[in-house]
Structures are given as structure tokens and as C-alpha cells.
Amino acid sequence: MIDRSVPPAGVVVGVDGDPTTLRAVGWxxxxxxxxxxxxxxxQVLPPSHRPAEELYPPTGRALSLLxxxxxxxxxxxxxxAVRLSAVDGVAGPALVTVSRRxxxxxxxxxxxxxxxxxxxxxTLVHTMGHAACPVVVVPAHWGPEDRHAGPVLAxxxxxxxxxxxxxFAVDVADRWQARITAISALPRGTxxxxxxxxxxxxxxxxxxxxxxxxxxRIHEVVRHGTPSAEILxxxxxxxxxxxxxxxxxxxxVGPLLGSTSQAVVRAAPCPVAVLSSAAAARWTSPERVWAxxxx
Numbered sequence: 001m002i003d004r005s006v007p008p009a010g011v012v013v014g015v016d017g018d019p020t021t022l023r024a025v026g027w028x029x030x031x032x033x034x035x036x037x038x039x040x041x042x043q044v045l046p047p048s049h050r051p052a053e054e055l056y057p058p059t060g061r062a063l064s065l066l067x068x069x070x071x072x073x074x075x076x077x078x079x080x081a082v083r084l085s086a087v088d089g090v091a092g093p094a095l096v097t098v099s100r101r102x103x104x105x106x107x108x109x110x111x112x113x114x115x116x117x118x119x120x121x122x123t124l125v126h127t128m129g130h131a132a133c134p135v136v137v138v139p140a141h142w143g144p145e146d147r148h149a150g151p152v153l154a155x156x157x158x159x160x161x162x163x164x165x166x167x168f169a170v171d172v173a174d175r176w177q178a179r180i181t182a183i184s185a186l187p188r189g190t191x192x193x194x195x196x197x198x199x200x201x202x203x204x205x206x207x208x209x210x211x212x213x214x215x216x217r218i219h220e221v222v223r224h225g226t227p228s229a230e231i232l233x234x235x236x237x238x239x240x241x242x243x244x245x246x247x248x249x250x251x252x253v254g255p256l257l258g259s260t261s262q263a264v265v266r267a268a269p270c271p272v273a274v275l276s277s278a279a280a281a282r283w284t285s286p287e288r289v290w291a292x293x294x295x
Contacts, residue, residue, distance in 0.1 A: 009040045009098065010035070011029075011040065011103060013028045013041050013069070013107070014107045015043045020138075021107075023143070024108035025041065026076040027136070028136075033079055034175050037103060039080050039083070041070060043058060043062050043066055044087055044089060044091040044094045044095065045062060045086055045087070053097040054087065055085040057084070057086070058086040070084060092125075096127060096132070099135070103133055105134070106135075107124055109124070109137045109265070128246055132278045132282065133279050133282065135274050135279075136273045137274065139268060142270070150238035150239045151219075152173040152239070154166045154168075154181070154182045154183070154242075155242070155260065155264075159245055160284070161244075161246060161277060162280075163204075164279060164280025164284050165275050165280065169182075180216060181218070182218050182219070183221045185222075185223050185225055185227040185230040185231070186198055188225060199220065228264050231264055232268060239270050240271075241270060241272070242264055242271075243273045243274075243275070244260065245258070245261070245274070246276045261274055
């Protein structure tokens with residue numbers, strides 16, 4: 001149950017003591033400014049006597065840490081209203097609860113050389129797989145000078161999550177006035193008929209955004225190879241953002257991310273937005289679902 005007395009969230013950043021958090025704050029502040037939304041800086045604290053997953057004003061060390069993040073946000077986007085909150089509970093589920101009221105949830109990524117779960121922990125894996133809004137992972141090496149430097153990439157495989165990814169990518173690209181590339185990968189050695197079928201999948205994904213963004217132009221690319229490797233190869237050409245569904249076509253439903261999402265988040269040179277099934281549903285039918293939730 002969400003406490004309806006709390007004002008609806010704008011762009012939410014999960015803040016902890018790791019320096020990578022501060023890069024995420026800068027990215028999120030700039031994005032909140034572009035969207036005309038407030039920025040919510042949230043720190044998750046261990047469970048206590050307080051009701052679980054209920055936001056409250058921070059004090060003590062939490063307030064000090066969040067104040068530091070607020071200064072970085074003000075430097076990045078002085079016009080954005082910043083709110084500070086703490087919440088008690090297990091980090092992953094607490095952030096998922098907050099995401100139900102958010103437009104975006106932004107987190108910082110540590111050095112991800114190795115298994116995503118081992119290097120980043122279950123918190124981010126759980127959050128990306130279950131959050132009700134897109135989760136943007138800002139890499140540890142990202143800097144403000146890299147902002148909006150290239151196209152927005154959307155990974156497409158025909159799954160409902162990838163349709164949501166395209167819808168979100170088109171919205172972002174429209175706000176940033178950036179190019180959009182929808183990319184799909186097939187195994188090497190596929191037939192012409194399989195290529196044609198995948199291009200129809202890309203066209204279907206593009207058509208879903210035509211009514212909300214009629215002026216958008218999506219460059220469609222079909223490549224041959226491992227999906228994560230092909231997406232990363234295109235992303236390395238100065239992409240601004242990669243957008244993916246948390247689980248692709250054929251992926252098992254479970255607590256973990258699909259293998260493509262894991263690999264791209266781990267190695268991407270730019271921020272990566274991941275949409276869970278719930279987040280994809282909000283972006284393929286935003287007026288209906290968001291209205292029901294009061295976001």
C-alpha cells in the first residue's frame with residue numbers, strides 16, 4: 001500500500017555512500033529538468049520500528065549524505081526542486097515500492113566486471129526486474145560531458161517488454177532531440193525469410209509509437225550475432241542511452257534479469273534504461289495504467 005499523503009514522485013534516485021551514486025544524481029537532475037519534474041533523493045536504511053517502505057524526512061548521517069547529493073543536483077540543474085527522503089526496509093523491495101509513484105528510478109553502477117549479481121548485488125537486479133517505472137543505470141565512468149552525445153538505442157525482439165522499451169526510447173529521444181535506433185539481432189546464418197520476419201517485428205514496435213510521437217523517425221537495424229554483443233557494438237559509437245526490456249522473448253519468468261540485459265548493463269559505455277514487465281505495460285498504455293495508479 002502506497003501512502004497517498006506523500007506527494008507523487010518525479011525522478012527518483014537511490015542514494016547510498018558509494019561515489020557512483022553521485023554520478024547518478026547528476027544525470028537524474030538533468031533529466032528531471034528536461035521533464036519538468038521534481039527530483040527525489042531517497043536513501044534506504046535498515047528495518048526499524050517505523051512502518052516498512054514508508055518515506056519520511058531524513059535525519060543524522062542520512063540527512064548529511066542526502067544533503068551532499070542535493071548540492072550535486074543543484075549544480076547539475078539549479079532549476080529543479082529537490083526533495084530528500086529516507087525509507088526503512090530491504091533495499092530492493094523498498095525501491096520497487098517507491099517506483100510505483102515515480103516516472104524514473106535512477107541508480108549508480110559500480111565497476112561491473114564479472115557477474116552482475118556478484119558485483120552489483122541483488123538490490124539492483126531485483127529493482128530492474130520488478131520496478132514499476134524504467135530503471136536507469138548510470139555507469140561509474142559516466143560524466144556530464146557525455147550527456148546526449150549520440151542516438152538513443154532500443155533493443156527489440158518482439159517481446160512485450162521490448163515494445164515498451166521502444167515507446168520509452170522514442171519519448172526520451174523526442175525530449176533530447178536525439179536520433180532513435182531500434183536494433184534487433186539474429187543468429188548468424190539465418191535465412192532471408194527470418195530476416196524479413198524480424199524486420200516486421202521492428203516495424204510493429206515502431207508503429208506502436210506513431211500515435212504518441214507522429215514526427216519521430218526510427219532507424220531500424222538488424223544485425224547478426226549475439227544480441228548483447230551487437231547492442232554493445234552499436235552503443236560504443238557514442239550512444240546516449242540504451243533501452244531494453246528486463247526479459248526478452250522466451251526468457252523464464254523469475255527474479256533475475258534476462259541474459260541480454262545483464263550483459264549490456266554490465267558493459268555499456270552509457271546509461272542503460274531497463275523496463276520490467278510492469279514498466280513496459282505503463283509505457284505501451286500510459287494513459288490507462290498511469291491514470292489508474294494516480295501517478
